[in-house]
Amino acid sequence: MKTPIFPDVFSLREEHVLITGGGTGIGFAVARSMHDAGARVVLIGRREAELAKAVESLGPGSSYLVHDITQLDAAAPLIERITKEHGPITSLVNNAGIHLKKPAIDTTPEEFQRVLTTHILGAHALCRAVEPSMIQRKHGTIIFMASMASLFGIPQVVAYSAAKSAMIGMLRTMATEFSAHGIRVNAIAPGWIETEMSRKAMEGDPARRTKIISRTPMAKFGDPSDVGWAAVYLASPASKFVTGAVLPVDGGASMGF
Incomplete structure (x- = not known):
């Protein structure tokens, strides 16, 4: 009987993943x-x-390091330390972020810069730090955590929306530069997922929650694991011909009905 390969194409047994904001x-x-x-x-x-x-x-096979990704000069030493202690990183998930709910006219340059530094400059610094080793081994995946805010307009999140939109441009450029070296670069654009951050974003705004549900064809918020398994797909051999893509995990909200 032929041995099934289905589980193997989604296996990450040989991968060493760094997750920011994990x-x-x-x-x-x-x-x-x-x-x-x-x-x-x-x-x-x-x-x-x-x-x-x-x-x-999580148990065995997991570890952590305290690190602030906005300390841009610390990215390379961080990767060097992880490589020395645990082995080279084969997959980077740029997930760390901060939210700012504020009208565009009231958003200060300092607040705008803080959001951009976290989402864009911090992610870029880590990509720069991991990519040389990935290029050398001709193997690696980078996953950005984008957002519905990078696909259509959402009020009162001008800095967050700008950062997530910039992220998509960054991943596509990196995909064109690095895919020939065996590094695939993709993004996930979660819809409205039940997390502490999403709950905080909707505090005191029940009408917003109702509006989200009404415009989501599946009529519910997603579970964090929906995004988790999408990330497994993008890091696994199952997606070996996928690069430069933005995968919505949103219950259909981005269809634009």
């Missing part, structure tokens, strides 16, 4: 799914208590 929410869901698929995972973030709790939950 201690909670969507980042932790990605860590959980990738770990379940066989990957070794390293979580980074600013809150050690959350990271330690996440690693304890």
